[in-house]
Amino acid sequence: MTVAVVGCGVIGRSWIRVFTRAGLPVRVWDVAPDAVRQALEWHAAVAARDARGGTTPTGVTSLEEALGDVQWVQESGPERLPEKQALFARMDAAAGPDAVLASSTSTFDMTEIARGLPGASRCVVAHPVNPPHVVPAVEVLGGSSTSADVVSRACDFLASVGQTPVLLRRYVPGFLLNRMQAALVREAISLLDGGVADADAIDAVIRDGLGLRWALMGPFGVANTNADGGAREYFTRYGASFRWLMDDLGGTPTMDPALIERIGEGVDAIYPGVSHEALREWRDRMVERITQLKRQDHP
Amino acid sequence: MTVAVVGCGVIGRSWIRVFTRAGLPVRVWDVAPDAVRQALEWHAAVAARDARGGTTPTGVTSLEEALGDVQWVQESGPERLPEKQALFARMDAAAGPDAVLASSTSTFDMTEIARGLPGASRCVVAHPVNPPHVVPAVEVLGGSSTSADVVSRACDFLASVGQTPVLLRRYVPGFLLNRMQAALVREAISLLDGGVADADAIDAVIRDGLGLRWALMGPFGVANTNADGGAREYFTRYGASFRWLMDDLGGTPTMDPALIERIGEGVDAIYPGVSHEALREWRDRMVERITQLKRQDHP
Numbered sequence: 001m002t003v004a005v006v007g008c009g010v011i012g013r014s015w016i017r018v019f020t021r022a023g024l025p026v027r028v029w030d031v032a033p034d035a036v037r038q039a040l041e042w043h044a045a046v047a048a049r050d051a052r053g054g055t056t057p058t059g060v061t062s063l064e065e066a067l068g069d070v071q072w073v074q075e076s077g078p079e080r081l082p083e084k085q086a087l088f089a090r091m092d093a094a095a096g097p098d099a100v101l102a103s104s105t106s107t108f109d110m111t112e113i114a115r116g117l118p119g120a121s122r123c124v125v126a127h128p129v130n131p132p133h134v135v136p137a138v139e140v141l142g143g144s145s146t147s148a149d150v151v152s153r154a155c156d157f158l159a160s161v162g163q164t165p166v167l168l169r170r171y172v173p174g175f176l177l178n179r180m181q182a183a184l185v186r187e188a189i190s191l192l193d194g195g196v197a198d199a200d201a202i203d204a205v206i207r208d209g210l211g212l213r214w215a216l217m218g219p220f221g222v223a224n225t226n227a228d229g230g231a232r233e234y235f236t237r238y239g240a241s242f243r244w245l246m247d248d249l250g251g252t253p254t255m256d257p258a259l260i261e262r263i264g265e266g267v268d269a270i271y272p273g274v275s276h277e278a279l280r281e282w283r284d285r286m287v288e289r290i291t292q293l294k295r296q297d298h299p
Numbered sequence: 300m301t302v303a304v305v306g307c308g309v310i311g312r313s314w315i316r317v318f319t320r321a322g323l324p325v326r327v328w329d330v331a332p333d334a335v336r337q338a339l340e341w342h343a344a345v346a347a348r349d350a351r352g353g354t355t356p357t358g359v360t361s362l363e364e365a366l367g368d369v370q371w372v373q374e375s376g377p378e379r380l381p382e383k384q385a386l387f388a389r390m391d392a393a394a395g396p397d398a399v400l401a402s403s404t405s406t407f408d409m410t411e412i413a414r415g416l417p418g419a420s421r422c423v424v425a426h427p428v429n430p431p432h433v434v435p436a437v438e439v440l441g442g443s444s445t446s447a448d449v450v451s452r453a454c455d456f457l458a459s460v461g462q463t464p465v466l467l468r469r470y471v472p473g474f475l476l477n478r479m480q481a482a483l484v485r486e487a488i489s490l491l492d493g494g495v496a497d498a499d500a501i502d503a504v505i506r507d508g509l510g511l512r513w514a515l516m517g518p519f520g521v522a523n524t525n526a527d528g529g530a531r532e533y534f535t536r537y538g539a540s541f542r543w544l545m546d547d548l549g550g551t552p553t554m555d556p557a558l559i560e561r562i563g564e565g566v567d568a569i570y571p572g573v574s575h576e577a578l579r580e581w582r583d584r585m586v587e588r589i590t591q592l593k594r595q596d597h598p
Contacts, residue, residue: 129508130525137508164507166500174544176496176504181518182544183486187479188518197475201465203517205475208463209428209436211513212586217578218502218510219480219487224566225579226429232563239554245473245481246552252545255538264531267523274598279516280524282598287511293588299573299581 001157004029004066004073005057006091008039011104012076014131016043019074020054021133022161028059029066031077036060046133067094072157074126076104084113092119100150100157102126106178109171110143120145124154127175132163134284136291139175141168190250192266193259199266215290300456303328303365303372304356305390307338310403311375313430315342318373320353320432321460327358328365330376335359345432366393371456373425375403383412391418399449399456401425405477408470409442419444423453426474431462433583435590438474440467489549491565492558498565514589 003019004027005012019026030036036059060066101123114123124142129135138158142151155165188202213222227234301324304315318325329335335358359365376386400422413422423441428434437457441450454464487501512521526533
């Protein structure tokens with residue numbers, strides 16, 4: 001299996017590492033040659049710190065060269081539909097017949113991206129969490145023309161390189177991940193905006209409370225461990241309370257500049273004097289450790 | 300500092316361990332003497348497995364004996380308001396003048412629980428996550444008569460025994476924790492109910508995706524690491540997308556028996572053949588390990 005990474009910004013460069021540490025040959029292309037150079041430098045630094053080793057990716061200067069002999073193409077270009085469509089048309093023309101064309105899009109329906117392409121049946125969404133070499137989940141869904149076999153092969157391939165494929169049966173805006181994130185963010189902002197608590201308190205309930213479980217189990221799994229009789233007993237016993245509380249939740253916040261500034265000040269107070277870069281490095285380092293713990297001990 | 304645990308079901312018995320491992324003398328009382336015996340047995344087994352050691356709790360046969368000389372009372376009785384009010388009246392009469400009376404309630408406003416009590420100013424909510432000896436966050440809020448000093452002492456005391464106090468400025472139903480949980484659960488059930496994905500996929504996006512971050516940072520902290528310019532840049536750039544998506548989120552599900560059965564079948568498929576008890580033990584063991592990792596390496 002040989003792989004091409006098309007578009008190598010923050011997401012694309014991280015995909016390179018997913019594939020090289022799985023031992024696969026990787027071709028790297030971007031419309032900007034500088035981006036390829038920078039991604040390969042980033043990759044070399046990350047790989048040097050990682051005992052798992054892996055292959056050395058190859059930068060190439062044309063899309064055709066990148067796709068000539070590969071079986072998986074991971075596209076991570078800009079999130080603008082006409083550009084995505086044009087790129088997929090070029091990729092479909094350049095790739096060999098057995099290649100799967102996967103998009104990292106967080107936004108678009110593959111039905112739209114691949115509309116009218118001769119190879120629409122081999123086009124699939126594979127939306128990662130940022131950065132994919134740290135966070136395993138990848139949302140997988142086909143468009144209306146995608147073959148069931150391609151969706152199934154996509155899940156198998158992603159699992160084979162150590163990711164967690166998550167299958168969606170149909171397109172919804174935001175997929176699963178950004179919808180559930182938006183649900184939590186909406187209530188968090190609503191609580192801040194309503195003066196119920198400050199940003200640090202709202203975050204603390206997640207990071208030292210609910211989030212400790214959610215690193216291990218999703219909401220259904222958590223419900224299942226919250227009553228001796230499992231999820232059925234839990235939702236039967238608390239169903240009415242849940243409905244009442246769900247109806248009482250906050251609505252969509254304004255997101256106006258004053259509110260965003262309040263959020264910003266709230267976050268400043270949580271991490272005084274710590275740079276975003278240092279926080280992100282800590283986050284990624286710790287996510288890798290938690291993922292490792294879960295590989296060593298699972299139910 | 301001496302502590303009384305009043306009511307020792309699943310939450311109360313776990314509080315005993317929070318206090319004993321902090322080295323405090325603990326008196327334990329429940330309206331049912333059998334519950335005291337069972338809680339002390341449970342505590343002995345948990346303490347025996349925990350290298351941190353601690354004090355040995357004392358079971359007592361009357362509320363008055365439990366409260367005679369303590370500075371903190373942690374009440375974890377049934378979640379029924381008239382019983383809670385009656386219990387707080389007895390506790391207020393029995394406790395010495397410098398004792399704080401804290402309730403583990405997840406539901407009620409301390410304004411209601413302590414209404415009319417001579418010692419209403421020393422009554423405070425300290426709502427833990429279950430079980431508190433594993434999960435650190437504790438929501439703290441006063442009622443309309445609670446003194447600011449008592450709220451502040453409650454936060455200091457909970458921090459001194461190794462918990463994470465989370466201060467609410469005012470009462471809202473569900474506090475922070477159950478509101479944010481309900482927000483996530485609502486969208487998760489809505490996605491299942493709408494046939495977008497199965498329970499395992501929905502859970503996987505959390506446990507192998509968003510939840511790995513939420514064990515480290517709340518939604519504001521995560522936003523802060525998702526753009527080079529921090530939370531202000533993130534919410535400015537994505538504010539409109541977030542609003543659009545928030546308006547598209549699912550509503551409150553029916554929670555009817557057929558839906559609950561579908562959830563139950565979905566959970567069965569995630570953990571085939573694994574008992575709820577084994578899952579809960581794994582969850583708690585792993586939460587302790589993650590919490591330990593965070594104590595060793597923090598931003």
